[in-house]
Amino acid sequence: MDLESFSLSNVDLLQQLATLEWIHNGDPAMLEKITAARVGYELYERVSGHREIEALKTQTILAIAKYIKDHPKASKEELTTEIVNQIKNFAQKVEKM
Known part of the structure; x- marks a missing residue:
């Protein structure tokens, strides 16, 4: 047991x-x-919908962290573009809730 x-x-x-x-x-x-x-x-x-929003937030942070890990030599502009895209994606998912 x-x-x-x-x-x-x-x-x-x-x-x-x-x-x-x-x-x-x-x-x-x-x-x-x-x-x-x-x-x-x-x-x-x-x-x-608090739990769902928190889950989406965590997914967004993990996606950004994965991009940074997978692209260690990315320029500041590339990082900014990826972060902005991830945040837009997060916002769209929240709006659909």
Whole structure:
């Protein structure tokens, strides 16, 4: 059995502590608050597209880094052109969301 599968994120740990509080003391208030916060955050992430934008940002940075690595002798103008093209590509993808 992999003990890593039992590992909890900070938010999951808080949720489990609130559940234990509820089980032992019969007071669901903390559990309700943490659950409401998690649901609210998840709805925000889904509606805002924040995760997708962050993924696109990471892809753009990696593409620029790859170009620099693959073209170590590129001129300043070539680097500028590539960076501008990557940023335009990023902006177009964000606009399509």
